[in-house]
Amino acid sequence: GENVEQHPSTLSVQEGDSAVIKCTYSDSASNYFPWYKQELGKRPQLIIDIRSNVGEKKDQRIAVTLNKTAKHFSLHITETQPEDSAVYFCAARPDSSYKLIFGSGTRLLVRP
Amino acid sequence: DGGITQSPKYLFRKEGQNVTLSCEQNLNHDAMYWYRQDPGQGLRLIYYSQIVNDFQKGDIAEGYSVSREKKESFPLTVTSAQKNPTAFYLCASRLPGTGSSGMNTEAFFGQGTRLTVV
Numbered sequence: 001g002e003n004v005e006q007h008p009s010t011l012s013v014q015e016g017d018s019a020v021i022k023c024t025y026s027d028s029a030s031n032y033f034p035w036y037k038q039e040l041g042k043r044p045q046l047i048i049d050i051r052s053n054v055g056e057k058k059d060q061r062i063a064v065t066l067n068k069t070a071k072h073f074s075l076h077i078t079e080t081q082p083e084d085s086a087v088y089f090c091a092a093r094p095d096s097s098y099k100l101i102f103g104s105g106t107r108l109l110v111r112p
Numbered sequence: 113d114g115g116i117t118q119s120p121k122y123l124f125r126k127e128g129q130n131v132t133l134s135c136e137q138n139l140n141h142d143a144m145y146w147y148r149q150d151p152g153q154g155l156r157l158i159y160y161s162q163i164v165n166d167f168q169k170g171d172i173a174e175g176y177s178v179s180r181e182k183k184e185s186f187p188l189t190v191t192s193a194q195k196n197p198t199a200f201y202l203c204a205s206r207l208p209g210t211g212s213s214g215m216n217t218e219a220f221f222g223q224g225t226r227l228t229v230v
Contacts, residue, residue: 006154009152032217034218036219042223043202043221043222043223043224044155044202044221045221046218046219049217049218089154089155093217098143098160098162099160099168099170100145100160100204100206101157101171102147102154102155102156102157103154104153104154105152105153105154105155107152
């Protein structure tokens with residue numbers, strides 16, 4: 001069945017450095033790839049998403065890249081800040097399906 | 113806040129009992145989802161529903177049941193057949209999206225219910 005793998009499971013960076021989280025997916029029909037951020041004790045919230053008709057999307061300090069041939073996509077956070085510390089989830093879904101499958105999550109710690 | 117409400121926030125269950133978790137949304141979303149989140153793990157899909165009176169099993173449906181009698185409501189019952197029910201449960205909803213239309217297909221999550229078996 002469909003599967004989304006996410007790496008690393010934990011990531012610690014110094015404030016100001018960049019952080020990269022990678023995901024791979026198995027369903028080649030997937031064409032929508034959102035990223036969610038979950039702060040401690042709170043609900044997951046969408047931070048950025050990308051569709052398969054584009055290779056990269058940026059929103060201020062965050063960006064997502066997609067390699068559809070290799071079936072992987074990545075989240076890039078530049079100039080990290082302590083408030084970026086959270087758990088980040090990637091997900092994949094084909095538009096023809098309502099099923100939204102998440103990766104296992106990455107716990108990001110930004111050290112001041 | 114978000115238009116999707118889960119209740120209760122904390123729930124304690126005795127072994128052998130069924131419990132029902134509530135999820136209500138006023139976002140007029142057709143699709144609704146239930147996920148289970150265990151410590152240090154991701155969001156695993158239990159059930160999802162595309163439309164009223166229709167729902168499909170996710171990856172870990174055993175020991176759970178759902179209903180979708182109204183568009184706004186998607187309750188989850190954790191039955192006694194679920195051997196390890198202690199977890200954090202998240203409900204979500206979204207509009208059905210089509211890639212070409214560019215319609216916002218963001219999933220909105222409730223605040224979650226933490227279920228503990230005592």
